[in-house]
Amino acid sequence: MEQIVLDIKKALGGNDDFFIKRDYLLKKEVLLLGLSTLVDMTKTKTILQKQSEGLISQGKTSESIFILMGELFEDDTKKAITSVLEGKLIIYIEHTKKFIIYEPVPKGLNRSIEVPSNESVIQGPSNSFTEDIDTNIGLLRKQLTSNKLLVHSFTTGKNQKTKISLLFINGLVDKELVENINSLIEKNKSMDISNLQSMSKMLGFSSWDTVSKFNTTELPFHASQFLKKGRVVILVDQLPFALILPNLLWDMFIVESDRNFPFPIMITISCLRVIGALIALISPGMYVALVAVNPEALQIELALSVAQSREGVPYPALVEVIIMLVVLELILEASIRLPKSVGPTITMVGGIILGQAVVEAKLVSNLLIIILAATTIANSTLVGAQSSLSIRSFKYINVILSSLFGVLGLVVGLVFISSYLASLTTFGKSYLYLNIGRKEQ
Amino acid sequence: MKLSNKKVIYLICSLLTMVLILSGCWDIKDINHRLLPVSIGVKKVDDQYLVILNIPEPIDGSMETKIVSAKAETVSKAVDTISRNMESDVYLLHVKLIFIEKETAEDGINDIIAGFMRSRDVSPKALVAICDEDLQEFFNNIKINAEKKGLSTYNYFEKNAGWNPDIALTRVWEVFRGIHSYTHDVAIPLIRSGKDTTMDQIGSAILKRGKMVEQISSNETLLYNVFKGESGNGKMEVMEHATVMLLGSKTDNIGRLVNNDAHMESLIKVRVVILETKGEPSLNLIKEEINTLISERYNKLFTKLQENEADVFGMGQFFRNQIPRDELKNWRSDYFKNMKININVKIDIQNEGYLKTT
Numbered sequence: 001m002e003q004i005v006l007d008i009k010k011a012l013g014g015n016d017d018f019f020i021k022r023d024y025l026l027k028k029e030v031l032l033l034g035l036s037t038l039v040d041m042t043k044t045k046t047i048l049q050k051q052s053e054g055l056i057s058q059g060k061t062s063e064s065i066f067i068l069m070g071e072l073f074e075d076d077t078k079k080a081i082t083s084v085l086e087g088k089l090i091i092y093i094e095h096t097k098k099f100i101i102y103e104p105v106p107k108g109l110n111r112s113i114e115v116p117s118n119e120s121v122i123q124g125p126s127n128s129f130t131e132d133i134d135t136n137i138g139l140l141r142k143q144l145t146s147n148k149l150l151v152h153s154f155t156t157g158k159n160q161k162t163k164i165s166l167l168f169i170n171g172l173v174d175k176e177l178v179e180n181i182n183s184l185i186e187k188n189k190s191m192d193i194s195n196l197q198s199m200s201k202m203l204g205f206s207s208w209d210t211v212s213k214f215n216t217t218e219l220p221f222h223a224s225q226f227l228k229k230g231r232v233v234i235l236v237d238q239l240p241f242a243l244i245l246p247n248l249l250w251d252m253f254i255v256e257s258d259r260n261f262p263f264p265i266m267i268t269i270s271c272l273r274v275i276g277a278l279i280a281l282i283s284p285g286m287y288v289a290l291v292a293v294n295p296e297a298l299q300i301e302l303a304l305s306v307a308q309s310r311e312g313v314p315y316p317a318l319v320e321v322i323i324m325l326v327v328l329e330l331i332l333e334a335s336i337r338l339p340k341s342v343g344p345t346i347t348m349v350g351g352i353i354l355g356q357a358v359v360e361a362k363l364v365s366n367l368l369i370i371i372l373a374a375t376t377i378a379n380s381t382l383v384g385a386q387s388s389l390s391i392r393s394f395k396y397i398n399v400i401l402s403s404l405f406g407v408l409g410l411v412v413g414l415v416f417i418s419s420y421l422a423s424l425t426t427f428g429k430s431y432l433y434l435n436i437g438r439k440e441q
Numbered sequence: 442m443k444l445s446n447k448k449v450i451y452l453i454c455s456l457l458t459m460v461l462i463l464s465g466c467w468d469i470k471d472i473n474h475r476l477l478p479v480s481i482g483v484k485k486v487d488d489q490y491l492v493i494l495n496i497p498e499p500i501d502g503s504m505e506t507k508i509v510s511a512k513a514e515t516v517s518k519a520v521d522t523i524s525r526n527m528e529s530d531v532y533l534l535h536v537k538l539i540f541i542e543k544e545t546a547e548d549g550i551n552d553i554i555a556g557f558m559r560s561r562d563v564s565p566k567a568l569v570a571i572c573d574e575d576l577q578e579f580f581n582n583i584k585i586n587a588e589k590k591g592l593s594t595y596n597y598f599e600k601n602a603g604w605n606p607d608i609a610l611t612r613v614w615e616v617f618r619g620i621h622s623y624t625h626d627v628a629i630p631l632i633r634s635g636k637d638t639t640m641d642q643i644g645s646a647i648l649k650r651g652k653m654v655e656q657i658s659s660n661e662t663l664l665y666n667v668f669k670g671e672s673g674n675g676k677m678e679v680m681e682h683a684t685v686m687l688l689g690s691k692t693d694n695i696g697r698l699v700n701n702d703a704h705m706e707s708l709i710k711v712r713v714v715i716l717e718t719k720g721e722p723s724l725n726l727i728k729e730e731i732n733t734l735i736s737e738r739y740n741k742l743f744t745k746l747q748e749n750e751a752d753v754f755g756m757g758q759f760f761r762n763q764i765p766r767d768e769l770k771n772w773r774s775d776y777f778k779n780m781k782i783n784i785n786v787k788i789d790i791q792n793e794g795y796l797k798t799t
Contacts, residue, residue: 295472296534296564300595303477303535308499310473317471404464 004099005031005092007077012084026052026062031092033080037107038087044104066093070100085161110135116218118385124257125221133163133237136220140167140233140242143224148172154185156202157192163237164193172230174436180427181232181245193236199243205426210393212386213426215247225256230436246426248433252277252387276381279374280391281417284321285398285410287371292317293406309365318403320364324372325399327353329392332376476524476531479595480538481563483516483553484576485545490553492519493540493580494531497592504592506584510577516556533562537595539569539613540632542576546646546653551620554651558617565614568598571646571653573633582634593639598630606676606687607663609645620651623769624757628665631656649751649773661742664735667709668692668754678713680730682722685713688791696759703780705756709735714792728788736784743782752777 005020012018017037023030025048034041048069055065066072073079075097080090089104113135116128125143129136137151152166164185168178181203188202196214197207205213214234217223223233223242234243244251253273258266291310295303313320331350335343354373359366375395382388394417401409401416424431482493493510509527513519524531539557541550557563572579583594596602598610609628619627628645635641645662647655657665663676667690676687695706715727746753750773757772764772 291472292469295475295477295532298472300477300479300535300537301592303472304497304499304504304592307473307475307477310471313473316469403469404460 002094002097004075004077004080004097005033008033008080008084008090011077011081018084025091026056026065028062029094031090031094033090033092034084034104035087038109039089040105040107044089044102047105048102066091066098066100070102072098072100074098082155082161113139119218121219121221121257123260125219127220128218129220129223129235129240129242131238131240133165133235136235136240136242137165137167139220140224140227140235143220144169144227149227152182154189156185156189158190160192160194162193165235167227167233167235169227169230172228173232174230174429177232177245177427177429181234194238196243199234199236203245209424211247211390211421211424211431213245213247214386215244215251215384216241216386217244217384218242219257222256246429246436247386247431248429248436249421249431250434252382252384252391255383273381273383276378277391279378280382281395281398281414282410283371283375283378284325284395285402285413286407287368288317288321288399289402289406289410291365292403293409297407306365306367309367312362313365314363316403318399320368321371321399324354324358324364324368325396328372328376470530474529476527476529477535478531478533479535479592480540481520481533481536482540482542482572482576482580483545484542485548486512489514490516490519491576492516492523493576494520494523495580495583495594496531508580508584510580516553517560517562520562534564536563536567538598539563539567540572540576540579541569543571543573543631543646543653546571546629546648549652550616550648551651554613554616554620557613563613565612565617567613568630569611569613569616570598570630570632573631573643579632579634583639586634586637586639597640605642606666606671606674607659608642609662609665610671616648616651619648624752624761624772625755626650626751626753626773628657628662628753629653630662647746647749647751647753649749654751655745655749657742657745660738661745664738664742665753667711677716678731678734680727680734682719682730683715683727684717685727685731685790686716688712688714694756694759696756696763698760698763703756703760703776705759705780705782707739707782707784708787709739709784710787710789711735712789712791715790715794724790724793727790731788732786735786739784740782747778747780750774750778756780 009018009020012035015035017035019032019034019036019041021032021041023032023045051069052065055068060068070091080099080101083101084090087104087106089102091100091102093099110132111130113127113130115126119128127139129139141149146169148170150168150170154164154166156162156164166178166181166185184203188204191198191202193199193202196212196216200209200213201207203213215226217226218241220242223244226244227233232245234245236243253270258269261269290298291306295306298306310317331346331354335346335350338346354369358364359369379388379392382391397416398410398413401413403409405412421431429436476496478494478496480495482491482495484491484493489512491510491512493508496507496509498505498507509523511519511522511526513522520531520533541553545553554569557567558565586593598604598608600610604610609630611627611629615627616629619625627648629648630642631644631646632640632642642659644656644658645665646653647657667687670692674688678685678687689712691710693708693710697704697706711731713731718727752773757769757777760772760776761769764776768775
């Protein structure tokens with residue numbers, strides 16, 4: 001065997017699914033190299049035979065046929081190994097040191113395009129992204145048929161090869177933004193990308209940001225609308241959602257599929273989400289502030305009924321709120337973790353705990369249950385898993401500040417949160433911008 | 442200034458500790474450990490103050506009233522004594538009503554009001570009322586009558602509940618202003634416990650520089666409220682030929698100084714609805730009747746006020762820019778007493794009833 005084949009064998013031979021098969025193609029001796037788990041050999045061989053026969057009948061020389069069948073390389077072991085790992089078939093022509101990277105019939109390892117599982121659409125296109133990056137790009141191209149949609153692809157990673165694609169609409173997007181992202185990906189090409197944290201490390205974002213720099217969506221429709229607004233979409237192989245850069249505050253409140261409703265209704269729904277964010281941020285803190293520090297701000301009737309509902313509760317309002325908030329977070333987390341068949345159990349048990357038992361046992365006041373329910377429901381109105389998580393964590397700042405300084409603390413907390421949000425920038429674009437796209441020419 | 446990571450962490454840690462140490466949050470008492478009285482009664486007995494608190498206590502879904510009292514040299518000391526003897530701390534933040542006994546008010550309530558303003562325990566928005574019977578008895582009667590409705594004393598004065606346009610609404614800060622202002626006095630509701638109802642309103646007390654000097658009737662209090670711009674809505678007026686209901690009113694005042702004599706030109710615009718008539722009086726007759734009724738009442742009231750030199754309408758406000766400050770302090774005695782008042786009433790009958798619709 002020749003040196004190059006030996007090198008490849010040395011690198012990949014430890015795998016049981018790696019194969020080297022001797023074969024004849026166009027009366028020449030060839031070696032077929034690949035991974036049997038990624039390549040459907042039977043189908044690939046049939047196609048290979050048919051293709052070569054078809055080309056021979058047109059009277060081409062074997063040399064030119066090889067060039068037509070795939071990319072021809074000479075003496076490039078590294079390229080060969082990468083291609084094998086990507087699921088390509090290497091056709092090595094013996095005694096020539098040349099090999100072809102052939103696109104084989106892949107094993108069906110991808111799921112079909114389904115409706116989104118984490119985002120629901122009331123009225124609007126409901127295809128969702130899958131794990132396969134090429135399918136995802138295809139979905140986007142179908143949503144957005146335009147010659148201005150550009151796709152830049154990169155292969156990154158040292159130990160783990162991952163394909164990343166950068167999509168944007170030429171003319172609408174800020175050129176500087178694209179250049180920045182392009183150069184950062186080029187610079188950090190050796191990083192292994194498998195999740196959002198490594199992705200944000202690659203783009204040089206601080207890992208201590210509480211608000212995600214990426215807005216994520218499962219819906220090609222949403223992604224295409226963001227592209228039209230001048231955002232950049234990054235697709236990562238094996239991640240079934242698109243990353244939209246930069247993430248802006250208003251993405252939390254506005255959903256593209258709302259535009260399928262009449263305008264006044266769309267505005268109302270967006271306002272509802274703003275109210276939802278405020279309730280989620282304020283209400284637990286407000287409870288602590290009014291019950292513990294500033295009861296004079298309550299109406300006397302309310303003050304008396306709150307006092308009565310707290311009668312017999314053994315600990316201060318802050319502890320009461322924190323305990324119940326933690327229980328609530330546990331329920332939320334558990335219902336994500338549990339398989340769908342057991343999920344309803346948690347709802348039921350959690351409902352019993354939060355609904356009645358805890359009040360009857362005089363562990364918390366029943367007003368707090370109302371507050372908690374309002375908080376959780378309000379938090380769920382926000383768009384996007386990333387943003388609603390940040391809001392969910394911000395409310396604790398308000399709770400603690402309220403327990404120290406009352407209503408004043410609550411206001412201070414809101415000012416803190418606002419100034420933090422105002423301080424966030426992504427490649428020079430503030431988080432609070434309404435829109436970053438350029439006007440369509 | 443660029444801080445290193447270590448410094449930032451130190452800074453955050455020290456800020457957090459400071460927040461915890463400096464906030465004093467361990468002094469905070471939860472709402473169920475506070476007693477929230479709705480009304481407070483103050484009476485002067487010899488050199489001491491008798492303070493009575495009316496504390497609504499929610500017990501098993503209904504509101505019970507608790508009356509506690511203490512005697513001490515000052516009001517705050519008395520509240521402190523009560524607080525010491527109760528199982529929870531007394532917080533006066535929710536006090537909506539301050540009752541002062543009539544005799545105490547006649548002696549002057551300057552110290553009590555100044556104390557409330559100074560300590561800020563009681564909101565300056567709390568209402569002040571004068572009690573025309575023994576305070577202890579009054580509170581006991583409230584407790585009997587208001588059983589299961591602990592907030593009735595408070596609702597009595599609440600605008601969206603039991604308030605009527607012939608009850609004066611005067612707040613602590615207004616009384617305080619009345620004590621110190623050269624040109625403004627106040628009227629305070631005069632209350633006694635009722636036989637069947639919790640409280641009976643018998644008119645208003647005129648406070649001049651913090652001392653009760655005169656008493657006016659409910660009808661006159663209505664004029665006071667109308668003049669002040671409080672809504673007179675829903676008040677009935679019965680006359681010889683018709684009964685009308687007041688819908689609203691507006692007052693325009695022009696004060697002029699002629700030869701160092703104060704002249705007041707008042708235009709009162711009243712909107713009314715005719716409810717009942719006797720016979721078939723013309724609209725002009727009804728207007729005429731209302732006009733005489735209102736101007737007569739006003740004139741009577743003014744004479745009374747001028748005799749007492751108590752400017753509850755704040756007429757002096759319209760002369761503030763015409764009288765020099767060192768003379769203004771004699772406004773009540775020099776100017777108000779001899780002020781000429783000309784009252785014009787303009788009546789707008791908005792609705793004659795639905796007799797003509799067929």
